Amino acid sequence: MTVLDVRDLSKGFTMHHLGTQMGAFSDISFSLKEGEFLLLKGRNGAGKSTLLRTLYRSYLAGGGEILFHSNHGVIDLARAADVDVTHLRRTEIGFVTQFLTARPRVSAEALVAEPLRLAGRTADEARREARHWLDAFGVKQELWAAYPTTFSGGEQQKVNLARALILPQRLLLLDEPTASLDVQARAALVNRLAELKAHGTAMIGVFHHPGDVASLIDREIDLTPDAAPEEDRKDVAI
Ligand SMILES: Nc1ncnc2c1ncn2[C@@H]1O[C@H](COP(=O)(O)OP(=O)(O)OP(=O)(O)O)[C@@H](O)[C@H]1O
Ligand SMILES: [Mg+2]
Known part of the structure; x- marks a missing residue:
């Protein structure tokens, strides 16, 4: 069963002090089923954290759709009311930094x-x-x-x-959760993520040591702008 369906998602920032616009990422599309694990890759500043924050609705999307298949039906997180987002964060969507x-x-x-x-x-x-x-x-x-x-x-x-x-949770977002952990805690984390995956939690994560979670990864998206031609990136993403 689909958990998340992201279509042509874009996000940019207005640099008010410079009077300029800066694109963080554009036209990202992918979908994620229960128990699937998506690894986000890309160099520093590629937009990994920004994408996670946009999915969590800490940032408003610039364009596109984030269709979350919640227990109560499909809701577009790009447009959902704050009160609904707050409820989903308490019940179905987790974010670990x-x-x-x-x-x-x-x-x-x-x-x-x-x-x-x-x-x-x-x-x-x-x-x-x-x-x-x-x-x-x-x-x-x-x-x-x-x-x-x-x-x-x-x-x-x-x-x-x-x-x-x-x-x-139904959807779990992870932004470098292992950055200052010792080996034992990293192993405990991987065990717990494997358990959650088996339980059906869909996960999207950025990892300092992607090797830790290699056995969990179903798919990868590289946000580095010149990582691959746009079409290839979409192929990977779908
Ligand atoms: N609130 C903001 N206002 C303006 N620019 C921002 C904001 N948040 C992020 N950015 C910019 O968006 C770009 C992407 O940042 P982001 O934090 O998503 O990168 P990242 O891929 O997570 O990098 P890292 O590997 O260093 O964590 C950066 O150039 C950053 O300066
Ligand atoms: Mg980051």
């Missing part, structure tokens, strides 16, 4: 458990699962009740992953 949004006086355990609480699980059940994932990603037990604002970069990233991956 390398950065944790830690909140003052919220423990690691509570942060990780929060998506489950919002999905209606009991406090006990949510805490139990949160601990399981903190442990799986290698956050030491002394830190579970502590506030992540003071954690190291890698520790924060592990909490971030535990929180982002605790609840299976």
Whole structure:
């Protein structure tokens, strides 16, 4: 079953201080089924993060369609109302970056458990699962009740992953989630992604070490402008 159908998607930025327009990417088309994994490639500045943010609707698309086949029907994320996007982000679309949004006086355990609480699980059940994932990603037990604002970069990233991956989503976007992780945590991440893939989650990701996820990749898109003629890129994309 199709999860995402992206058609002729384009995005540019207006550089107000320069009075110019800058294109980030143009005419991207691809579709993704349940359990499929798409790797985004391209040099620095090629538009990988911008494409993910546009799909997540942090950025508005310049043109094209992002047809998301949600549990409630098809919705064009390029045009959907903010309230619908907010709801989908809580229930069906996840986004993992390398950065944790830690909140003052919220423990690691509570942060990780929060998506489950919002999905209606009991406090006990949510805490139990949160601990399981903190442990799986290698956050030491002394830190579970502590506030992540003071954690190291890698520790924060592990909490971030535990929180982002605790609840299976229909679509998961990943922007270099492994950037400062140790080997053990990278392995835990790959295991979890394989589990989610088997569960039917469609994924689009940029990876610092694409070799880590080689076994999961179904398709690749290279956003480097001169990576291949436009037609070839479309062929790869479809
Ligand atoms: N909010 C913004 N305003 C203006 N320009 C932006 C904005 N966000 C991104 N850009 C520009 O869009 C281009 C693509 O950036 P993007 O972050 O998507 O690249 P990337 O492929 O993720 O690169 P990297 O590998 O370095 O992470 C860059 O030239 C960047 O300067
Ligand atoms: Mg980027």
